[in-house]
Amino acid sequence: MPIVSAFLVPGSPLPMLKPDNPPWRELVAAYDEAGELLAASAPDVIAIYSTQWMAVLDELWQTRAHVVGEHVDENWHEYGVMPFDMHIDTALTAACIERTNEFGIRSRGVDYDQFPVDSGTITATHFLNPGGRLPLVIAANNLYHDGAVTEQLAATVRQQADALGRRVALVGVGGLSGTIFRDDIDPNEDHLASPADDEENRRMLDLIAAGDAAAVRAALPAYARDAKADMGFKHMSWLLGGLGDGYESAQILGYGPAWGAGSAVVAFTP
Amino acid sequence: MSKGEILAGYLAPHPPHLVYGENPPQNEPRSEGGWEQLRWAYERARKTLDDLKPDVLLVHSPHWITQVGHHFLGVPHLSGKSVDPIFPNLFRYQFELDVDVELAEACCEEAKGEGLVAKMMRNPKFRVDYGTITTLHMMRPQWDIPVVGISANNSPYYLQMEEGLEEMDRLGKATRRAIEGTGRRAVLLASNTLCHYHFSAEPDIPEDMSREHPQNYEGYKWDMRIIEMLRRGETDEVFRVLPRFIEESFAEIKSGAFTWMFAAMGYPRMPGELHGYGTVIGTGNAVMEWNLANHSGPIEVRDRPAPA
Numbered sequence: 225m226p227i228v229s230a231f232l233v234p235g236s237p238l239p240m241l242k243p244d245n246p247p248w249r250e251l252v253a254a255y256d257e258a259g260e261l262l263a264a265s266a267p268d269v270i271a272i273y274s275t276q277w278m279a280v281l282d283e284l285w286q287t288r289a290h291v292v293g294e295h296v297d298e299n300w301h302e303y304g305v306m307p308f309d310m311h312i313d314t315a316l317t318a319a320c321i322e323r324t325n326e327f328g329i330r331s332r333g334v335d336y337d338q339f340p341v342d343s344g345t346i347t348a349t350h351f352l353n354p355g356g357r358l359p360l361v362i363a364a365n366n367l368y369h370d371g372a373v374t375e376q377l378a379a380t381v382r383q384q385a386d387a388l389g390r391r392v393a394l395v396g397v398g399g400l401s402g403t404i405f406r407d408d409i410d411p412n413e414d415h416l417a418s419p420a421d422d423e424e425n426r427r428m429l430d431l432i433a434a435g436d437a438a439a440v441r442a443a444l445p446a447y448a449r450d451a452k453a454d455m456g457f458k459h460m461s462w463l464l465g466g467l468g469d470g471y472e473s474a475q476i477l478g479y480g481p482a483w484g485a486g487s488a489v490v491a492f493t494p
Numbered sequence: 495m496s497k498g499e500i501l502a503g504y505l506a507p508h509p510p511h512l513v514y515g516e517n518p519p520q521n522e523p524r525s526e527g528g529w530e531q532l533r534w535a536y537e538r539a540r541k542t543l544d545d546l547k548p549d550v551l552l553v554h555s556p557h558w559i560t561q562v563g564h565h566f567l568g569v570p571h572l573s574g575k576s577v578d579p580i581f582p583n584l585f586r587y588q589f590e591l592d593v594d595v596e597l598a599e600a601c602c603e604e605a606k607g608e609g610l611v612a613k614m615m616r617n618p619k620f621r622v623d624y625g626t627i628t629t630l631h632m633m634r635p636q637w638d639i640p641v642v643g644i645s646a647n648n649s650p651y652y653l654q655m656e657e658g659l660e661e662m663d664r665l666g667k668a669t670r671r672a673i674e675g676t677g678r679r680a681v682l683l684a685s686n687t688l689c690h691y692h693f694s695a696e697p698d699i700p701e702d703m704s705r706e707h708p709q710n711y712e713g714y715k716w717d718m719r720i721i722e723m724l725r726r727g728e729t730d731e732v733f734r735v736l737p738r739f740i741e742e743s744f745a746e747i748k749s750g751a752f753t754w755m756f757a758a759m760g761y762p763r764m765p766g767e768l769h770g771y772g773t774v775i776g777t778g779n780a781v782m783e784w785n786l787a788n789h790s791g792p793i794e795v796r797d798r799p800a801p802a
Binding site: 277278279280281282294295296298299301302304305330334336337338339340368404405406407408483 | 558559560561562563565574575577579580581582586611613615616617619620621623645649652692693694695696775
């Protein structure tokens with residue numbers, strides 16, 4: 225099994241930009257713990273899918289060997305700059321690009337200086353891959369792909385990693401319930417936008433923690449609809465597709481708000 | 495200080511293909527041309543803009559998406575390289591622009607006065623979105639007029655469309671008051687495509703115009719209907735059918751720039767000048783102008799016509 229660990233993590237940049245803000249500390253601590261678990265699983269590569277890297281034509285994959293720069297979030301620019309320094313596993317990425325045609329998805333590599341890396345990918349790698357020590361595979365969220373196609377993309381990563389002998393940490397980056405506060409709030413007072421969202425999120429997290437991948441898959445569309453989950457919760461589909469037939473267990477490392485939206489850090493044991 | 499005024503508004507869509515087709519020195523990729531009808535439309539618009547000699551260009555772009563509030567560029571000088579996340583093969587543009595911060599701040603304050611959440615963007619490392627840059631390049635490639643860049647709050651998508659467009663209406667009214675209060679002679683740029691159905695694959699040669707045509711016939715017919723109404727000055731009818739147009743043609747004007755611009759202009763019942771129409775990967779794009787400065791007779795400032 226090439227997947228040695230897997231993680232569901234939030235894409236909001238707020239825990240990275242303001243880690244000391246009390247309502248976000250639980251997510252920061254959980255992110256740190258996830259980073260330790262990821263390192264302990266000794267992967268050769270981290271395979272990331274972030275809902276915030278949006279594609280429209282084709283499936284895009286980052287193919288630039290060294291991706292480095294600074295990013296300012298479109299919405300949270302007042303909180304500062306997000307530096308990043310990433311290395312890409314170009315061989316594994318090329319193998320994935322080659323194979324998606326088999327299920328009718330045209331893929332393209334992205335190898336451009338100053339290509340805009342999204343806030344979710346930067347936040348996830350900031351916590352999970354400090355110093356950029358592990359190489360990455362990074363796949364875009366094509367807005368026209370559904371959960372089933374997203375599962376196939378992750379399954380392709382698993383199959384190609386297997387063929388190349390890579391050990392993979394799989395990471396799905398995105399939020400839970402999608403309702404945010406649309407006004408300025410005191411960040412110290414951040415909380416889930418509604419009790420209903422909180423309930424939906426907790427129910428889904430309980431289901432994930434129960435370790436029944438088929439039940440998670442079955443509940444996913446209704447959850448995505450009722451909780452207005454970030455991008456239809458496709459980052460969970462990425463994890464399910466990569467984990468294959470299922471997973472042994474999952475641990476909720478942290479759960480909390482990001483300007484009203486639901487966010488969780490979950491560690492899966494394949 | 496004399497009272498400021500809005501000289502004109504332009505519908506100025508932002509497909510990066512137009513910059514790519516033109517081959518300006520700021521853009522890295524080279525092309526063999528393409529999308530000439532739209533680029534010639536922009537040539538006409540550039541001439542009329544030049545005649546107006548505005549102090550400032552205000553652009554509302556759907557590719558600077560904000561969730562909390564309406565944001566305004568608030569750094570005096572911004573520069574960098576803008577790479578289109580969707581079409582990085584076509585658009586890698588070295589930009590440099592000056593911001594009219596005083597007007598931007600006035601817009602922000604007036605927007606707050608309208609009850610909107612509004613913020614200034616003060617981060618000097620902020621990367622300006624490709625929609626703003628493409629529209630500004632196509633309208634004024636000399637980059638010698640200060641700009642006010644305005645984000646597209648995602649309210650028309652996140653809330654009910656009508657709630658979102660009502661916010662854009664208020665944003666437009668706030669913009670008008672800010673322009674008048676600061677004495678600026680301003681031009682508004684609504685960076686929006688019409689029908690937004692598009693092809694899902696790009697030709698091997700992106701500028702191969704033998705592959706370019708409307709992706710969706712119903713959407714094309716909607717575009718022609720809306721353009722005809724705008725050319726006749728039937729503003730009330732346009733805004734009456736706008737929700738249907740947006741829904742049935744997936745129109746990008748849902749993001750708000752079109753409503754913002756018309757609200758700022760006071761929803762004039764004057765014919766718009768069509769400089770040209772063309773498709774880009776199947777989407778419908780019109781370059782149009784409402785020249786308030788050259789209009790004979792007074793222009794009544796009106797409230798938004800009610801949607802059907």
